[in-house]
Amino acid sequence: MSDSHAGAHPDVDELSTELGSRLVRDPELIEPYALDTSRAVSEGAPLAVVLAESTADVSAALAWANRNRVRVSVRGAGTGLAGGAMAYAGGIVISLERMRAVIDVDVPNRLARVQPGVVTADLDAAARLHGLFFPPDPASARISTVGGNIATNAGGLRCVAHGVTSDSVAALEVVLADGRVMRTGARTRKNVVGYDLTRLFVGSEGTLGVITEATVRLKPVPPGTPxxxxxxxxxxxxxxxxxxxxxxxxxxxxxxxxxxxxxxxxxxxxxxxxxxxxxxxxxxxxxxxxxxxxxxxxxxxxxxxxxxxxxxxxxxxxxxxxxxxxxxxxxxxxxxxxxxxxxxxxxxxxxxxxxxxxxxxxxxxxxxxxxxxxxxxxxxxxxxxxxxxxxxxxxxxxxxxxxxxxLGGTISGEHGIGSVKRHELGWQLDPVAIDVQLAIKSALDPLGTLTPGRAV
Missing domain, CATH: 3.40.462.10 (FAD-linked oxidases, C-terminal domain)
Structure with missing residues (x-):
């Protein structure tokens, strides 16, 4: 594991050369990115924060972390309540807050292509300019991000009528733990080509890959006055x-x-x-x-x-x-x-x-x-x-x-497991189900550098 003092670690200099000012190493500037809004307790300061502005930035950071066996935490707005975005001591944090573009609103097909740092309410507002809306509506919609909603498969106020976030995700761009970039899903309503990898990544809490772009489904704004x-x-x-x-x-x-x-x-x-x-x-x-x-x-x-x-x-x-x-x-x-x-x-x-x-x-x-x-x-x-x-x-x-x-329920409906609820996994999932999930995690992140010890 990496030395916790960033200035003494030559490999961080290598990453700094690649990312420039988008790599933050000043402890005072790092501190706000080390926590989320959960009750999870910090385990120590990270080496650095990557203020990613593109898929290439995320890919470079993950590839570097994988080569150097450095643990990575991922965050959007840091509004998570399960400890999933907490920094690792001696690790790096990938922040997606700068990736906040609504790339395209495709009105005829009722789709929007967005970066993960887009605030949920901002996407909804952009869609409403075209008579459409984004169905997921967590109570934190004005501060939480689309990427965070997808990572935890958030529900929110409107899901009694429109379902949870996974019901509104058509396709994803994902960076894997080793830095490789892949795309899942399609812009079509029907798509049965291969495994449903889109749903695999929705709700995976940053343990299988980092979402850098999403194509989401929109719906027409209902007529009349609510x-x-x-x-x-x-x-x-x-x-x-x-x-x-x-x-x-x-x-x-x-x-x-x-x-x-x-x-x-x-x-x-x-x-x-x-x-x-x-x-x-x-x-x-x-x-x-x-x-x-x-x-x-x-x-x-x-x-x-x-x-x-x-x-x-x-x-x-x-x-x-x-x-x-x-x-x-x-x-x-x-x-x-x-x-x-x-x-x-x-x-x-x-x-x-x-x-x-x-x-x-x-x-x-x-x-x-x-x-x-x-x-x-x-x-x-x-x-x-x-x-x-x-x-x-x-x-x-x-x-x-x-x-x-x-009563036949679940230990989490939308906040995710993170680190706070991980001790409860065995209460709901049988040993075989846990083993299968760990096998999937190992297949996509064999070195265990991406959000290890959380969610599964």
Missing amino acids: RTFRAGFAELEDAGRAVTAIVNSAVRPEVLELMDALSVEIIESFHPSGMTVPAGAMLVGQTVGWDAQTQAEAITAMCRDLGADDTEISETDALLEARRLSNPALNARGLKISCDVGVPVAALAEVFHGIAEISARHGKRVSTVAHAGDGNLHSTVESPDTPAGIREADAVIDDITRLALA
């Missing part, structure tokens, strides 16, 4: 039952989100908007199309039938904006220990009941927000930011994760 709706419930379990009823009805909301009472209280204290804090939970969502009002009325009526005591329909996005503020609001309150689990939608009421029991058993308040329409929950534990407090919160998170698995 409607947002909310429903307040005295009981959290009733909100869960309402979600199940809505998803199994004839109405098709584009967004269906849930915030428990603690989450609403925290968001409202962070950014007062006049929201009434419910006793149990608040369901918020959006309907689109010419019949958006009719759909919203049908949904709020269902909610009232299932226990909602306060409903509202609006033409503004204020309620969804409140949902997007959940992460910064929780962070401002000091709540950092969170999980990202998924359960079958029909199990929502049961999982909320179980989370309440876990919270009471541990004596820790738990805030839960959810992409309720697809059963993806994000629970955050209120606990002191001390080693002991973090250990106690992690115990709560582990119990919530085991509960999700017992």
Whole structure:
């Protein structure tokens, strides 16, 4: 492994000759690139940061790292919550933040070709200039990047209607661990040539290759004026039952989100908007199309039938904006220990009941927000930011994760495994499944230099 002092390492000079000012070695300039927004603990400073501006830069950096057995971490905006972009001590960081071009919007074919550092909301805005939109819509869309969304197969607010990121990816350009460049997929809707390598790289968390370009699918902007709706419930379990009823009805909301009472209280204290804090939970969502009002009325009526005591329909996005503020609001309150689990939608009421029991058993308040329409929950534990407090919160998170698995769910719906959740892999995957994934990793990165020890 490389010496941790960049100035004393001659091979870094070799890479510097190739990349020039795009290789950063000043420790103070490196520091912001060493962490992501997860609770993962730094293992030490990297040798350097590569501020890649092209596929050639990424290829040169990976080839150099492979030759010199130097570990590589990859980052976009650093918004990941699973520790996947944390720097390695004595390694290098490849930052894709400068690769932020929307290369082309192909309106007739409803495709866009983009670099990985494009902010998700910026791609959506570029598409809307042509009457189209980019379906993936993570709550962090204004700061997260398309490459990061693809690396973790993010879902977000609109996936109840449009699926997760993989459903919007048509083709990729990927640099492998040894520096070779390959292309996957096609611009056509149908393509059954060879293995589906595009889907292999989507969600691979930077362990199999570095995505340097993506061709993504767009959709037409729905006509008419969207409607947002909310429903307040005295009981959290009733909100869960309402979600199940809505998803199994004839109405098709584009967004269906849930915030428990603690989450609403925290968001409202962070950014007062006049929201009434419910006793149990608040369901918020959006309907689109010419019949958006009719759909919203049908949904709020269902909610009232299932226990909602306060409903509202609006033409503004204020309620969804409140949902997007959940992460910064929780962070401002000091709540950092969170999980990202998924359960079958029909199990929502049961999982909320179980989370309440876990919270009471541990004596820790738990805030839960959810992409309720697809059963993806994000629970955050209120606990002191001390080693002991973090250990106690992690115990709560582990119990919530085991509960999700017992209900037929998953240990991660969209944030990925990274380093933070790697100890949970064996809870969900059998030994053969883990062995197969490690074999794929070994085939594409035999020297183990690209994001080693994470995801799988």
